[in-house]
Amino acid sequence: AQKVTQAQTEISVVEKEDVTLDCVYETRDTTYYLFWYKQPPSGELVFLIRRNSFDEQNEISGRYSWNFQKSTSSFNFTITASQVVDSAVYFCALSEPPIYNQGGKLIFGQGTELSVKP
Amino acid sequence: DAEITQSPRHKITETGRQVTLACHQTWNHNNMFWYRQDLGHGLRLIHYSYGVQDTNKGEVSDGYSVSRSNTEDLPLTLESAASSQTSVYFCASSEARGQPQHFGDGTRLSIL
Numbered sequence: 127a128q129k130v131t132q133a134q135t136e137i138s139v140v141e142k143e144d145v146t147l148d149c150v151y152e153t154r155d156t157t158y159y160l161f162w163y164k165q166p167p168s169g170e171l172v173f174l175i176r177r178n179s180f181d182e183q184n185e186i187s188g189r190y191s192w193n194f195q196k197s198t199s200s201f202n203f204t205i206t207a208s209q210v211v212d213s214a215v216y217f218c219a220l221s222e223p224p225i226y227n228q229g230g231k232l233i234f235g236q237g238t239e240l241s242v243k244p
Numbered sequence: 245d246a247e248i249t250q251s252p253r254h255k256i257t258e259t260g261r262q263v264t265l266a267c268h269q270t271w272n273h274n275n276m277f278w279y280r281q282d283l284g285h286g287l288r289l290i291h292y293s294y295g296v297q298d299t300n301k302g303e304v305s306d307g308y309s310v311s312r313s314n315t316e317d318l319p320l321t322l323e324s325a326a327s328s329q330t331s332v333y334f335c336a337s338s339e340a341r342g343q344p345q346h347f348g349d350g351t352r353l354s355i356l
Contacts, residue, residue, distance in 0.1 A: 130286075132286075159342045161344065163347075169332070169349065169350055170347065170349050170350070171334065171347035173344045173345070173346070176344050178342075217286060217287065219287075221341075221342050231277070231289050231292060231302065232277070232287070232289070232336075232345060234279075234287040234288070235286055236284060236285060236286045237286050
């Protein structure tokens with residue numbers, strides 16, 4: 127069965143610190159997709175990144191970077207020089223490949239609440 | 245701009261009542277999903293649909309139903325509300341299976 131584990135329930139850092147959010151997943155599929163979503167205090171869910179299982183290149187977008195390692199089934203998210211506006215709950219999610227009428231659903235981790243203090 | 249809207253944003257009701265949460269998207273996406281968010285559980289899938297007249301059960305579907313009569317709407321019905329269904333409900337849609345899902349702003353439902 128598919129599963130996503132975010133072992134860090136809460137993280138608190140001081141502004142300008144770097145912080146890494148861990149995500150470990152389980153799947154028997156060889157083709158799958160991984161996602162990160164951000165949920166700020168206002169409550170909406172904001173898509174950050176999608177990665178497919180065949181693309182192990184790391185991704186950098188401004189202060190955000192993602193490290194995908196199939197060997198350890200991990201898809202970790204690093205925020206460099208954190209800011210107060212980064213305070214949010216971050217979710218990692220796994221999607222199976224579409225097969226007939228199955229697949230494509232998102233399986234979420236429990237989320238990591240990041241608090242960035244000034 | 246295309247969007248996905250949920251209504252109501254907040255609702256308080258009593259146990260045993262039937263409740264319907266609305267979800268409307270203007271993305272013209274075939275794929276629509278309902279999740280509930282509870283502390284310690286992240287988001288869990290309730291029901292989903294891959295097109296008109298198509299509905300499927302998710303991980304936590306007991307006590308819920310959906311219907312898909314057009315592309316834009318996927319209403320979620322709680323047949324007989326229970327206190328365990330107090331939660332925040334999110335609707336989402338995606339262009340294709342495996343593509344990023346766009347989420348509504350959520351409905352906070354309290355069942356007393």
